[in-house]
Amino acid sequence: MIDGVATKTLVRHNDDRGFFMELLREDDAMYGRFGQASISKSFPGxxxxxxxxxxxxxxxxxxxxxxxxxxxxxxxxxxxxRQTDVYYMGEDQPYLLFIPRGVAHGYRVLGNSPAYLVYFTNTAYDPARPDEFRIPFDDPGIGFDWRTKNR
Incomplete structure (x- = not known):
């Protein structure tokens, strides 16, 4: 695992009405300071x-x-x-992934349905000084192959 990255397994409390699940608490080890909460929807592929x-x-x-x-x-x-790690996340694998500053990150939507990403940051986005630096998905310095492999 990349140094500083952390995961938190989420626990669902189910009953005949549905379920309840806490996402993030102020006393969680991975929680530092609240900046912003956001949601993103991405289509298959x-x-x-x-x-x-x-x-x-x-x-x-x-x-x-x-x-x-x-x-x-x-x-x-x-x-x-320069280490690269892969995580498979989604509705059947409920956990939080802490991504420290300086670690490049991205994702590919799997399956035939959209994926929704809820994310929390320790600072609010400032359009005058955006703290976001882009790298192409196929950057040779990273060298990650995004194709699904047949096993």
Missing amino acids: VIKAFHYHNGQDDIWYFPFGYAQVVLHDMRPDSPTF
Whole structure:
């Protein structure tokens, strides 16, 4: 696992009415400071990658749909510098993924339904000074193959 990345398994409390599940609490180890909460919808096959932040940490959760999430450590002082990790997230795998600043991240929607990403950041977006730096999804320095492999 890339240094500083963390996951939190989410627990559903089910009954005959449906379920209840806490996402993020102020006393969670991965929670630092609240900046913004957002939601994004992406259609099947879409790849949104890569980008990173210098001052912003992200916490991702996919409540509906499925995604292949790819992280790439771009921090030269990290013990996992240039390491790439893959996470499979979605409605049947409910967990939070903490992505520290300096780790490039992106995802590909899997399956035939849209994927919804709910994410929390430790800073609010400032259009005058956006802390978002883009890298092409097929960047040779990362070298990630987004194609689904037949096994």
